[in-house]
Amino acid sequence: MLSAAETFFGFIGRNAIRLFKGIHDASLLINNTFYWAFLSPLKGKPIRVKATIYEMVKVGYNSVPIVSVIALFVGIILALQSAYQLKRVGAMIYVANLVGVSLTRELAPILTAIIVAGRSGSSFAAEIGSMKSAEEIDALVTMGINPIRFLVVPKLIAMMVMLPALTMIADFIGILGGFLLSVTELQLNPYNYIQQTMNALVIKDIVTGLIKALAFGIVITIVGAYQGFKVEGGAEEVGRRTTASVVTSIFLVIVFDLFFTMLFYFFA
Amino acid sequence: METAIEIKNLVTHYGDVKVLKDVSFSIPKGKTTVILGGSGSGKSTLLKHLIGLLKPTTGQILMNGGDIAVMNEQEFNEVRKRIGVLFQGAALLNSLTVADNVALPMREHTQLEESTMQVMIRMKLDLVGLSGFENYYPSQLSGGMKKRAGIARAMALDPAFLFFDEPSAGLDPITAAGLDELILKLRQAFKMTFIVVTHEMPSVFKIADYVVMLDRGDAVFAGTLDELRASDNERIRMFLERRSEKEVYSPEDYFRIIAGD
Structure with missing residues (x-):
């Protein structure tokens, strides 16, 4: 019979081993992905351009409608919510500042990342996971084709380009949403609203948002690929890993958001 | 021996x-x-x-x-x-056509011209009795045909x-x-x-x-x-x-x- 102490330390030990193995596997994946994406092209093993463009269409272009609609609504919501408070102090024109700054610095990158994590992060995990269970990954390896170069790198490049691009679209459409509500419902002067937005926004607001988007893109790709490669069994595990990839990437996106926001707040 | x-x-x-x-x-x-x-x-x-x-x-x-x-x-x-390998479920890449699956090792390891490659793909598929199926996707093939296509891919580089x-x-x-x-x-x-x-x-x-x-x-x-x-x-x-x-x-x-x- 195991003593309580043995059970307790056994529990800690088993979980610690699992945790370290997870960290080890994830670091290996990150290391290999960046090697095949940025170093090996310099050594004459170029990235797969056609596959990358194909991924860009799937990740970026196909997300434009949903990102636009959500950004538009969030812009309107932001304008309404800030008007609710600003009305009391008679500073309605500051709606423009609030909408512009909170969208570009925070809401556009994070909303886009969450949408893309749900759409593309999950599909990365499902795609790689089902290839793993159908021995397609083994087949690639035996053909001398590195699965990370073949599968993950095009997705990474696509995400690193398309997530900032989608964020810019969300910035623009979100501000447009706030503008539309302000000039109609709030009866602000359109010219003043635009002028106020221009004055409120500095390049730094937009750039910090885009840096965040870039980091989120990397996080979503790595999490999706990690969960995909972890699949050992069949269809059931593909489903489980797909869910895990969405939950983990949304969680990590918010952790990274906190990190970057603090970084920009204290050092920029 | x-x-x-x-x-x-x-x-x-x-x-x-x-x-x-x-x-x-x-x-x-x-x-x-x-x-x-x-x-x-x-x-x-x-x-x-x-x-x-x-x-x-x-x-x-x-x-x-x-x-x-x-x-x-x-x-x-x-x-x-x-070496060439035929896996149990053939393990063809589902996102590629049969021809592209066979071409995969060639594209990766050789500098053959596209036209030469097309001829070789046709030869390999002919060898396994799948000529005419170049533009089919693996999901459109029967189990036996998938394995034949898998053999064609395994033989793409004329392995030993x-x-x-x-x-x-x-x-x-x-x-x-x-x-x-x-x-x-x-x-x-x-x-x-x-x-x-x-x-x-x-x-x-x-x-x-x-x-x-x-x-x-x-x-x-x-x-x-x-x-x-x-x-x-x-x-x-x-x-x-x-x-x-x-x-x-x-x-x-x-x-x-x-x-x-």
Whole structure:
């Protein structure tokens, strides 16, 4: 019979081993992905351009409608919510500042990342996971084709380009949403609203948002690929890993958001 | 008899379970060698070692003039160009057409012109009886056709070794027989070494030149078909005569069988 102490330390030990193995596997994946994406092209093993463009269409272009609609609504919501408070102090024109700054610095990158994590992060995990269970990954390896170069790198490049691009679209459409509500419902002067937005926004607001988007893109790709490669069994595990990839990437996106926001707040 | 692959004292573990226990045998060059064994005998594990998907705990696998058990990725990539593998479910990439699947190793490892490649793809598909299916996707093919396309892809770089993982698994007897005939035909047409992992006895008697039998992680037999038929080893007799053994009742018993003690 195991003593309580043995059970307790056994529990800690088993979980610690699992945790370290997870960290080890994830670091290996990150290391290999960046090697095949940025170093090996310099050594004459170029990235797969056609596959990358194909991924860009799937990740970026196909997300434009949903990102636009959500950004538009969030812009309107932001304008309404800030008007609710600003009305009391008679500073309605500051709606423009609030909408512009909170969208570009925070809401556009994070909303886009969450949408893309749900759409593309999950599909990365499902795609790689089902290839793993159908021995397609083994087949690639035996053909001398590195699965990370073949599968993950095009997705990474696509995400690193398309997530900032989608964020810019969300910035623009979100501000447009706030503008539309302000000039109609709030009866602000359109010219003043635009002028106020221009004055409120500095390049730094937009750039910090885009840096965040870039980091989120990397996080979503790595999490999706990690969960995909972890699949050992069949269809059931593909489903489980797909869910895990969405939950983990949304969680990590918010952790990274906190990190970057603090970084920009204290050092920029 | 010239040796193509030599396996010496191969030992491997899954966690704490010893799956292969000191396996040694050699595979003759230019012949069809069948690796035979029941479920849990370690034959799939052995195959994974031969194609470099797993590394053994100890032991040597001498192939192509080097020990692939200790090769690094770069060295082994050179060996990989000389081996072709047909996986159990064919493992074609579902996002690519049949032609692109066959072209994959060529695009990766050669600098052939696109037009030359198209000719080669057609030749390979013709060889396995799939001409005209270039633009089909794997999901549109039947099980047998997928395996044929898998063979075409495995042969894309004209390898010296062709591995088959249970080629008749999941196929009806007619299709399976067709695949056996294809293996025989290819074997006659090319000077390749074929290694087939299977437990289908009819198929073994049809295609094998040389047989290796694994049982519970040991190589219990290596020899020709006639020697196999004449063997008086109890396990081989059971296998050939399709006799059952005592049922495994508990997970502990089953574990003991795969662990081998």
